[in-house]
Each structure stands twice: as structure tokens, then as C-alpha cells.
Amino acid sequence: MGSGPAPWRAAATAATTALLAAALLGCAGPDPSGTRPATAPAPAAPEKLCTDLIVHWAGVILEAGENPGDDDAGHLDYQSMGLSGGQNDILLAVLADARAEQRAKGPTAARELTAREAQRRCAERYRSGTPTGGPWQ
Incomplete structure (x- = not known):
């Protein structure tokens, strides 16, 4: 075996980093008129970030399951995906x-269910603010 991370791990890590950066920082630029300085957008709400991460990784994992030769997500743990334990x-x-x-109904139905359930479950998890119990809870 070669040395260094597998190409899929590097791609997965880059995708996670990009997703997190976009969700947390947004894409603010200067005012087109040039009269106001650029302002940083508010960070994404925790339930939105949770939903986006769950939908992304569920899609990656489901797609890998459709292509048995592709095990892109098969060796990732939750921390390498940027997820908390919860x-x-x-x-x-x-x-x-x-x-x-x-x-039962095919990949399109699975993606739709993933989006609905991720949003519902993340909203429930963050309904009272950020869960406590440690930084990865």
C-alpha cells in the first residue's frame, strides 16, 4: 500500500472544510457602490448547519452504496465528517x-426523505439552543 491518505479521504476532507467554511462564514463582499465596507454575515444557525451536514454526508454514503466499488464514505468516522456525536x-x-x-421507492425518494428527516431531527436537537455536555455533543 502507498503512503499518505487515500484520495477519497482528501476529497471528503476538502468537501467538509468547504461546507463548514461556507456555512459559518458566508460569502460577503464589498458594497457594489463602494460606499460601505464589507460586513461579515451572521453565522449559520446550528440547526441549519446540522441539516446541511447530515444531508451532505447521507448523500455521499447513499451514493457510495449505489456503487459498490466506491467506498468513499465507508471508512470515514463522524469526526472526519465534521459531526458531533449527537x-x-x-x-x-x-x-x-x-x-x-x-x-422501496428509489433514490429520489430517499434524498427527499433525507432532507425532511435531517431538518426535523436537527430542529428538534437544537430547539433549546446548543446542546450541552461537551464540545462534540
């Missing part, structure tokens, strides 16, 4: 439902 619990539950939906 977010990983949501991902696993959403994946279980999405896989059943995919078998």
Missing part, C-alpha cells in the same frame, strides 16, 4: 430510514 446519531437514524426508502 449529529452522528441523527445521521445514522436518517440513513436507516433513507436506505429503506431507497429500496
Whole structure:
């Protein structure tokens, strides 16, 4: 075996970094008229960031399942995906439902269910603010 990370791990890490950066920082530029300085957008709400991460990684994992030779997500753990333990619990539950939906109704239905369930479960998780219990909870 060669040395260094597998190409899929580097691509997955880059995708996670880009997703997190876009969600947290946004894309603000200077005022087109040049009269006001650029302002930083507000960070994404925790439930929105959670939903975006779950939908992204569920899609990657479901797609890898459709192509058995592709194991891009098969060796990623929740921390390398940028998820907390609680977010990983949501991902696993959403994946279980999405896989059943995919078998019954196909990939489009599975993606739709993933988006709905991720939003519902993340909203529930963050309904009272950020969960406590440690930085990765």
C-alpha cells in the first residue's frame, strides 16, 4: 500500500472544510457602490448547519452504496465528517430510514426523505439552543 491518505479521504476532507467554511462564514463582499465596507454575515444557525451536514454526508454514503466499488464514505468516522456525536446519531437514524426508502421507492425518494428527516431531527436537537455536555455533543 502507498503512503499518505487515500484520495477519497482528501476529497471528503476538502468537501467538509468547504461546507463548514461556507456555512459559518458566508460569502460577503464589498458594497457594489463602494460606499460601505464589507460586513461579515451572521453565522449559520446550528440547526441549519446540522441539516446541511447530515444531508451532505447521507448523500455521499447513499451514493457510495449505489456503487459498490466506491467506498468513499465507508471508512470515514463522524469526526472526519465534521459531526458531533449527537449529529452522528441523527445521521445514522436518517440513513436507516433513507436506505429503506431507497429500496422501496428509489433514490429520489430517499434524498427527499433525507432532507425532511435531517431538518426535523436537527430542529428538534437544537430547539433549546446548543446542546450541552461537551464540545462534540
